[in-house]
Amino acid sequence: MAVADDEGTRGKDVTQVCGLLGVLTKDSSAPGAAELVATAAERMRHRGPDEPGTWFDDDLVFAFNRLSIIDIDHSHQPLRWGPPEAPERYALTFNGEIYNYLEIREQLADEVGAQFRTQGDGEAIVAAYHHWGPDSVRRLRGMFAFAIWDTVERVLFIARDPFGIKPLFIATGPTGTAFGSEKKTILDLLETLELGDELDHRALEHYVELQYVPEPESLHTNIRRLESGTYAVVRPGARPHTHRYFTPQFPVRPFAAGSEQARYDEIADVLRDSVAKHMRADVTVGSFLSGGIDSTAIAALAIQHNPDLITFTTGFRRDGYSEIDVAAESAEAIGARHVVKVVEPEEFAAAIPEIVWYLDDPVADPALVPLYFVAKEARKHVKVVLSGEGADELFGGYTIYKEPLSLAPFDKLPTSVRRGIGALSDRIPEGVRGKSLLHRGSMTLEERYYGNARSFDDARLQAVLRDYRPEWTHTDVTAPIYARSRGWDPVARMQHLDLFTWLRGDILVKADKMTMANSLELRVPFLDPEVFSVASRLPVDQKISHGTTKYALRRALEQIVPPHVLHRKKLGFPVPIRHWLAGPELYDWAHDIIEKSQTDHLINKAFVRQMLTEHRDGVVDNSRRIWTVLIFMVWHGIFVEGSIVPQISHERYPVRI
Structure with missing residues (x-):
């Protein structure tokens, strides 16, 4: 077992880290991969510039970048913790914070006599895992993505918080499994995993339709995300076995009189x-x-x-x-x-x-x-x-949560009547008052609601994507989620969908x-x-x-x-892209991105140009649709073409792009 970092972190402890990366090999080749993993981790130094380093044994490499928040002087990476008979049994890398760590430490000390060497929250995670097993994640009150390596059982346990506050990407290939806080670090490791970096066309269609890439997908076919509220168990040479430990429920309890x-x-x-x-x-x-x-x-x-x-x-x-x-x-x-x-x-x-x-x-x-x-x-x-x-x-x-109340009368109509209303709405010209109400009232909740961000209808989606496939629609994402909420009131079902x-x-x-x-x-x-x-x-x-x-x-x-x-209306951080894309602020910038982008095989650029022209001329507000395509084109320029090189600079450390 060896350690490679600036200070030599063997035997030190950990509280939290804001960037983790690891590789579990199938053939005890971890020491040879340590330098490669450490180099890849440099690309996320922004997540934790205070204390970088690596740790490895025969099967596993951990790289970490710590942003020191709690127990700054004593809690370092990685945590080595174990019971008295094996005090360094476990190694942990940890991104996040456990807010009830003091209570967990106290409970473990009282119940099983657990001993701790630091004042941080990292030891609480490992001690809880040792004494309570995988279900210990249910007792953690915080945001987290962490990995625990059991040096005795030779098993890796990785977990993510219930709501998905902290990210965790994962890729498994013929030579092992990589996992990390940022996908760009795993991209550097695909070759050593004997995996390719192919674009996921299904995920691209989901992105254009939803304006984000839904979990567990990423835009690279061979890199997925460990979902929120999920943990995974991985052994050398085996694929991860995942388990969902948290599914939001809405056990509505009406108020009693006077309560x-x-x-x-x-x-x-x-x-x-x-x-x-x-x-x-x-x-x-x-x-x-x-x-x-x-x-x-x-x-x-x-x-x-x-x-x-x-x-x-x-x-x-x-x-x-x-x-x-x-x-x-x-x-x-x-x-x-x-x-x-x-x-x-x-x-x-x-x-x-x-x-x-x-x-x-x-x-x-x-x-x-x-x-x-x-x-x-x-x-x-x-x-x-x-x-x-x-x-x-x-x-x-969200204001959209009011919609089930306004559409409640439609729910009482037979399906055939609702479909007829939908056909009628299709014949009403755009802009006529009531068209949208009739159209949405003709559909079930599952058909009409799939989140807050849809900007491309089916016709536009087909027009903008070269590889459009109707079977890859939002129902891929929403149908399994809606299946878990049958029988709930419609607002609770919408909330449940939005959480996922x-x-x-x-x-x-x-x-x-x-x-x-x-x-x-x-x-x-x-x-x-x-x-x-x-x-x-x-x-x-x-x-x-x-x-x-x-x-x-x-x-x-x-x-x-x-x-x-x-009682003020929700506004958030609004952005004037509708005006800027039509004016001197962003129109030329947008046009230049479209012309230079090497995405002709993926995107119908003629249609995108048409949308931009219509928007500039005030024919229709295409701002969100244009923005969706522009951001993808920039992404493609960075991660696929290499034609766009961001200017990343931090005073405290160099960053390798």
Whole structure:
């Protein structure tokens, strides 16, 4: 067994790491792969610039990049832990945070006499695994992707958190299995795994239709993602055996008479507890702050633990595309110091190649860009930020969740009548009021709803993709998810679908990738098992009610957030690409990407040019469709053609592209 790093980490312990990479070989060839794995790990140094290194034995290589947050002086990579009779039995690499690690350590010490050598959360993971087995992941309250190597049983255990906050890619070939926080590092290892780097055309169609690549797919056929709420067991020479340990359930429990306030108090209490635990760190914790209720609630609760809290927001100079003023008012109301980043069109466009490189797979959400810039600004002041992701999915925050109420009369009609209404809607000219209502009312929930981001209808999808196949539609993704929610109310089914699609495919990908690109850790207190347990029991009228969304959450936060945001409409970080793509800011930039892209065999560029022209001339708003294609073309230029080379630079370390 050997160690190769700058300091010699044999025998040290670990708390958390923000970038992990590993290879499990089938033929005891790990020592020969150590240098290759260490070199590949350099491409994710942004995830953990504080402490890089590698560790290996005969069968396995770990590479790691640590961003030190807890027990900075003593918890290092990798963790070597074991019971008294085998004190270095296990090795761990860990990306994330376990917020209830103190409680787990105390419980293990009391129940089985477990002993610990550090003050970090990493030992809690391994000790829990040793004493409670694979089901120990159910007891972890946090965000995580980790790998535990058992040197006695020669078995690898890898796991990902319930909601998919932290990523984990995996590839298995004839010579072994590679796993890592970033796909680009595994791309470097495909040859040694005896795998190719072919494009996954099915995943490409899903991306264009959904605007993200749904789990477990990636745009490379031989690289998949370990899904949220899943663990895998891998032995040398064998393929991973996966098991889903968490499936969100919505056991709705109607309020008893007079119990409404008690439920609102329960929501407030569980959020207070979650934020308190998410504030655990040995470094300064800040908070993102938009003009909405979610981030404001998190910041208002966080400042109770850190009176010197710094909040961060971003926006644009264009009217209607900034929440800077509202966020500043909120920061003043709760007593936080506030920092603002205004994004200009020129820096917006210039940053796209770098952002797409960090993403690994394309995500066609323009909000990525302001998030990247506000994270970059925040990193000048803090190492950790809190944010409000997940509140909409848990508490019913999307306006589209109101749709089942407006379409309820259609549900009472026979299927044949609904189909007739659908045929009638097809004959109504575009733009005529009521056409959309009739069209959507003619369909079942499974047919009409597959997330928040569809921009290409079937006709446009077929027009833009050279290899369009109707059997590769969104139902590939949604049908198995809907099958698990039969019998639930329609809003709960939509929430359940979004937890497995939009949340983990878009929201959490951009949150992780854009903050980690700046060596900044983002924590999401709403996405906590205890918070979910409370939110999942809410009936429909406590989500969509009184003309608003997140009704129960708003009631619970009445004494926590300032009045000016309590009932404010959701806006987030809006981006003016509709205007910019039609004007001097981005039109020429977009046209240039289309002309230079070597994707003619995949994309009908004539149709894309037509969409861009129609958009410029004001014929139709094609902005999201154009953006989806542009981001893929940039991705293809970086990861396939090599014609686009992002300018990646960090002051503290060199980055190999």
